[in-house]
Amino acid sequence: MVTLNEHEKASRSTETIVVHDAQDDRHYGAVAMPIYQNSVFTFPTQQSFEEAMLDNRDHFMYTRGNNPSVRQLEERLARLEGGEQARCFASGMAAISTAVISLVRSGDHIICVDQAYGPAKDLMTSILTRFGVETTYVNGASFERIAEAVKPNTKLLYLESPTSMRFELQDLPRCAELAKQIGAYTVIDNTWASPIYQNPLQLGIDLVVHSVTKYIGGHSDLVGGVIIGSKQLLHKINGCELVLLGGIMQPSTAAQVMRGLRTLPLRMEKLQQNGLAVARFLETEASVAKVNHPGLPSHPQHELFNRQMKGGGSLFSVELAVTVDQARTWADSLEYFRKGFSWGGYESLLYMPIQSPDTEAGENVLIRLYIGLEDPEDIIRNMRDAFARIAKK
Ligand SMILES: Cc1ncc(COP(=O)(O)O)c(C=O)c1O
Structure with missing residues (x-):
């Protein structure tokens, strides 16, 4: 993969991040990276294969785990949101369900904004209840309602700010602070603002999800999602929910999203x-x-x-x-x-x-x-x- 030089790492301008690709000699100077439309990546020797297997989160071995075209997009989206790492998914819902499932277990309690995207709530009501995870829905416009809903087993605050039908906001720094005090995580659906207009990780939120289908793709011609956050939280998702639930983004979709992202x-x-x-x-x-x-x-x-x-x-x-x-x-x-x-x-x-x-x-x-x-x-x-x-x- 292309590694960023110091100047590129320091660049915070979103306009530059979306259009600038470092020169990559492995692609003959191609302006747009060719699409790695492969299921499998192979190794010339048993030894190099074994080395890759020992570190399979970072190597390109099989596209359900890692793919160079998808990785290029993930790195770009992580930089735009100000996160350490990003992973892309086949839909916004695949990103939401993977993020939520990665953070809760049987016996846990979720506080969810009552105006959140309907299918995200359905995930909690129809699926997570079957695995012993209960959810309380609260009016997210009131921080007090969120704080009052906390239980000893609350492990996740699921936010969407603003919500996408009534357009109510949550006070993100206060929600992040509350979650830290009680030992819970925070996930936000940031699709409405896009990474251009709101960066919740900088306000203390743990994981950001987007439906890439919307602004990021930008042309109503694809479906995709992304989770962005710290290396530590993404590391667990990479090794477990991403590969086991398997809702990954296709390499060709990643190239299409990259094209939308430029503008x-x-x-x-x-x-x-x-x-x-x-x-x-x-x-x-x-x-x-x-x-x-x-x-x-x-x-x-x-x-x-x-x-x-x-x-x-x-x-x-x-x-x-x-x-x-x-x-x-x-x-x-x-x-x-x-x-x-x-x-x-x-x-x-x-x-x-x-x-x-x-x-x-x-x-x-x-x-x-x-x-x-x-x-x-x-x-x-x-x-x-x-x-x-x-x-x-
Ligand atoms: C706010 C919001 N979040 C998430 C999603 C789910 O995204 P996708 O349709 O890509 O699964 C949608 C889809 O309409 C949405 O409006």
Whole structure:
């Protein structure tokens, strides 16, 4: 592998980290590293094979353990998050389940933010309970609720800040401090901010996970995940959960992610601007009861946002004071928004959860918007027309 010189190690600029690859003579000066699309790596002699087997966490022997293309991406992501090591996975959920399973055992207790990504909570409720691990879900916007939920057997605080439907933050330094006091670990899903706008390891969090599928990949054409943290915690994952659960990232996916990563700082800057422009516009509309975006001064945790984050993503939610039918008409009038679950690509997306039959008349309708790289003025013009349309109904 390429080893970094002192100048490269010292470089903290994200723009430089994502684009600069040191010259590597083993690849004929190729600008993009060729993809090592191999399951197995072989050795010329029995002795060199035995030496590698004795140190199999670091050698390239079999792609379920280590692969050079994946390793290159892992090193890049670790540097961006300010972590010692990173390991990539086949999906964000594979990264989340591997991280959580690596830190708990039967009899342990987890405190999880109640607005965390649904499948992460399902992992705790549907699988971990079968192995004797119990979870308490708390309102993460209140540090007091988190502290009150601590039990003598609490081993993990599972955080997602901000959460990706209501956009509530947790006070990360306080959560990290609490976990240290009680001998528990902290894991955070940092997908919304990306490594560009929030670096939780520097705030004392133990492990960061991302769905690489979103901003890092950035083009809605792949699924992947990553865990980033200290060498000590990753060492255990490398030797156990990574190879035994086996949810690894493919080398070809790693090369694709690397390509997206080159423009991550540029995309994030533009997406942040576009997201805020549309969010600010929505605040001026009569049919909008609330805009949930922590980058807006109206957000109840805006001060915490400024304190622990450098910026934000372009995913937020809006609460419309309209009927469900009007909300559907509004959504379908938006020319630039396809309807779908994901986010983080170049294209705007809208997700309106299915309304439960017992939704009370007069209740606001919650819609999640992902603002892509289209011109925000086009989006705003179109949204304004869509509001005018439902006002006439
Ligand atoms: C906040 C968040 N975390 C994790 C995930 C899971 O990622 P993946 O779909 O890559 O498994 C998602 C997916 O939508 C997400 O929105």
